[in-house]
Amino acid sequence: MIVVMSQEASRDQVEAVLRKIEEFGLQTHPIYGVQKTVIGVIGDDKTKVVETMAGYPGVEQIIPILKPYKFASRETHPQDTVIELSGVRIGGDKVVVMAGPCAVESPEQILNTARLVKLSGGSILRGGAYKPRTSPYSFQGLGEEGLRYLAEAREETGLPVVTEITDPRKIDLFCEYADIIQVGARNMQNFVLLTEIGRSGHPVLLKRGPSSKIEDLLLAAEYIIKEGNRNIILCERGISTFETYTRNTLDLSAVAAIKKLSHLPVVVDPSHSVGIANLVTPMSMAAVAAGADGLIVEIHPNPNAALCDGSQSLDFETFSALMTKLRKVAAAIGRDV
Amino acid sequence: MIVVMSQEASRDQVEAVLRKIEEFGLQTHPIYGVQKTVIGVIGDDKTKVVETMAGYPGVEQIIPILKPYKFASRETHPQDTVIELSGVRIGGDKVVVMAGPCAVESPEQILNTARLVKLSGGSILRGGAYKPRTSPYSFQGLGEEGLRYLAEAREETGLPVVTEITDPRKIDLFCEYADIIQVGARNMQNFVLLTEIGRSGHPVLLKRGPSSKIEDLLLAAEYIIKEGNRNIILCERGISTFETYTRNTLDLSAVAAIKKLSHLPVVVDPSHSVGIANLVTPMSMAAVAAGADGLIVEIHPNPNAALCDGSQSLDFETFSALMTKLRKVAAAIGRDV
């Protein structure tokens, strides 16, 4: 950690800062420059310095050198984490495709979709039962009924199920019905929810918040790992920018960056990122080429009649064609779908 | 609502869209332009059209004309909403100053602060007991103990208390201890929490999320009002942008805009917006000049030793000076502090 003193800081202020840091049991290495003094700080736990000294007289800036996350970091865990569930391995050689409707609407809709996912070579069924929606007047999902329909589709097809939780009080219900619990972008910093999921030990798909830096996402994962749960799949799903043509701006650099910074698997949600069905195919292919460990794609037997996000859902034919294309791109980088 | 058909849409596709909209019990007014057809849609509930027809063949875009929020809108409720609690009126002529530490640290700290707030002319005491922090390794607050210290400070000074909730399971606890329940920026779209607060009827301070549009904030308020709770104070606290000098970018235009769009009172949190103590005073003055109904400011008896956000907290002397300046600015626009 580097503490930068302001140009106007007096020698007394520098001394006071040095003493204070040393009181925390840390070593100080002051460097007296021509215009400013900077203090290198060495030692194990520097949280206190960051938390309490930013407002100290004469302190201009505190610059952390080490990454603020530990367990999520590749530095502390160099090998890739691979998550195994019902025969599917996420984070291994194979690119995993999760697909399904935005919302579970009926037993037939989810069952038909599950069959198609299975048939096309997808590995996991997605579908929302509890839907967080920007407007309270939008369809909010079927709730527990939707979870049951998902379980029925799993039973028939053998596909594991990923579905979104929004309420920490429902954690047991989700552990029962979902193979992977999804934390949506709006809840990425819902630390109460993250902590419950951490304690459950259940596999989790953690979506990046629309204004969250890569570092914030890894710190959110840290909340879960800290409780002993390493079964975390990170998900890039677009960030909030000034561009209005797409719903969000898909940040594929984040995929490549996270693969360097962390050992956790990363998947991409092209559907919510772009919000336009005809961009989903090229963005899915780009995601795989960028090194994503999987995709989570919205598909619907009849997008024209979808109860939510119809404009970004692929129909079955387009999805099947996408799977064929993905196999070629995956092969080009030495992976499989 | 306007449905824009793509240039390539066939006459059959246009007909199909018209029929489908009419099935929902709505009137259609097609306009056949040289290049594109657009369809005006009239009727009461157009939610279904937005939700299901965006993916319809030939549909390029659906443009809502009416605002998506109702109860929060000034169009449906022209008079300013004024929230009254323990003799304080929020949203009236007086600019209300809420002040206190980022986190409650000890009975002495919060009590000393409360006395100063009272003495300087502040109206409400703020202080965090449950602190959502980006890193799991940062100080997370004293929890229920912190709530008790706040209640003690209230008892002595008579100042109502505002403090942040993060867990819907704690709603009863907060209704007991807090005069105003704060929903933080990270939880602005935690709809489970919003719904609980809506049901409680308790006064709430709802902070704008860092990537939330003004419209998203008003829709979040709508989740609360829809449950029958109109006691909502909106709070601008900065948005996420590319600028790194300040912690967030304070969007004061949002204050003026919300005063036009909604009847709800709006306050500004200059401390979290800028994150730098020496910018808090000018931004507080600007907020009042922009028409804010109040401020929520971080102060600390000894910012150098604060357990969180020390770099953005004002010391007591600076806060007292700020109050004097605010009185002048408020007077200049015909208000009082």
Added chain:
Amino acid sequence: MIVVMSQEASRDQVEAVLRKIEEFGLQTHPIYGVQKTVIGVIGDDKTKVVETMAGYPGVEQIIPILKPYKFASRETHPQDTVIELSGVRIGGDKVVVMAGPCAVESPEQILNTARLVKLSGGSILRGGAYKPRTSPYSFQGLGEEGLRYLAEAREETGLPVVTEITDPRKIDLFCEYADIIQVGARNMQNFVLLTEIGRSGHPVLLKRGPSSKIEDLLLAAEYIIKEGNRNIILCERGISTFETYTRNTLDLSAVAAIKKLSHLPVVVDPSHSVGIANLVTPMSMAAVAAGADGLIVEIHPNPNAALCDGSQSLDFETFSALMTKLRKVAAAIGRDV
């Protein structure tokens, strides 16, 4: 075009707006909704309505339906534009790789680089002679001397050259030395420069500005085409967002979107987008998978000693390896490098 009248607009105001629009020789189609009146406008040139009526009494909003660019639009020119120069075709089946140093530093440096580009299968040599730099204290390039070194490297290797112009007074010089004139991100809306390039008819690589929407980029292209120059290559190079890990946020969705909206070829600059050498390879592969017609990559014989952007330049070995990988990804989508 749709003119939305505010809820408070009087019938007289609506009438006045209708008359005014009709004075411009346009047809009006008013739709009287329950709460608001909207007016559909049909006719050829609606610029005047947009420009003059936004402030008209009772007018709430003017919503254009047609795209504001014409010649750059795929609607008016459905076939892909292919730009041919010295045997290289940009926008055709082959993915074109442009590579070279950020700045031309010496005859040896640029010549060695050109040989490597040629040898590895790259098609075009890039190199800056006039460097726009954020700080006036950074290296600003060798100027005309740099252009001469580029010309020498072209003479030996036969590679066409792309290099950046910053001054409209230098247009003749650039037409002499450069096969493709580059307009940098900072100058994307330097309309004086765009107009000069438009008049020159010379091939141009137009980079997207860091806060420019896709539509703004296409309108900038329109400034060039309007003067009669269709030889335009668009370039995505990252946009400005809150993420600080990468230099900019590479928006690959823009590539897929532009391919739908426009007939012009699109290339991607992964180097300036991410600003970190070890992310350039995955992002290059992703760009090709997303449908980019080419790449413009920074390489340097010795990145450690580069006079600018060393941290994002690939060394020769990494670049050769990248070329091999790109060939596989291109093949997977039925293209060639």
Added chain:
Amino acid sequence: MIVVMSQEASRDQVEAVLRKIEEFGLQTHPIYGVQKTVIGVIGDDKTKVVETMAGYPGVEQIIPILKPYKFASRETHPQDTVIELSGVRIGGDKVVVMAGPCAVESPEQILNTARLVKLSGGSILRGGAYKPRTSPYSFQGLGEEGLRYLAEAREETGLPVVTEITDPRKIDLFCEYADIIQVGARNMQNFVLLTEIGRSGHPVLLKRGPSSKIEDLLLAAEYIIKEGNRNIILCERGISTFETYTRNTLDLSAVAAIKKLSHLPVVVDPSHSVGIANLVTPMSMAAVAAGADGLIVEIHPNPNAALCDGSQSLDFETFSALMTKLRKVAAAIGRDV
């Protein structure tokens, strides 16, 4: 400057970096932490280190400690710069109001406006003759004719004139006609133009680019000062963000920040920031309360008929009322309008 070595950096790599830095004539102060080595660098000109060593083996990050701008910095020039022209002082006690139409349209329009500005207590007349517009099909201004009308208005009213330049070849023309040459947001990093203005010594109003950090703006100013021209007025005019309600997001914190970081005067353009006439008044008041040295406001005798930006222009009555309000706010902070 701090050079951070990566955790994997070998001792040899650290040594090589130390030697290289010392070759540049700089002092090194390595600090060997538990996980990483950081190197403090002391000395006068560290540009070379930043420019060439970011790609050095083992180097993870280079963190500058000193500000990259010099002459624009308050650290090197503690007193406020005050710019005097024709009896108007910008940057002094008085808040200076510049007002006028987006575009000069006719002799009558600009003369009527100038009279109103004068009458209401405004100090400077604004008006565009050369208009950079996003679309080539929008009105581009009257050109030199517009400059002449401005000069006529100045002659009659005595008001100095500020108008925008877009072409470095027109610098002499602007020095003749304009009292202050405006550099628009799109040209903030048009370094060719900045350099010409720097050499001219002419007063300049430099607008912040929509994706420019505060630091970038000060570095753009540095390009001008470096040529010997200190007559620079900085202008905040909103930045590009995800919020779409306003045209841009006005960043008033930047005003307060720049007053701390630089000695140059700062004015605010509320009209382009928000783009909505009815938000201009509150934002103007907020700007003055935040410490702005002036405002540049769009007004028009008949906003309904304006050839550009009618929706954000104030009519004369509203402008006069604004001036009255500004006087009160200015008085509240001990200034005058």
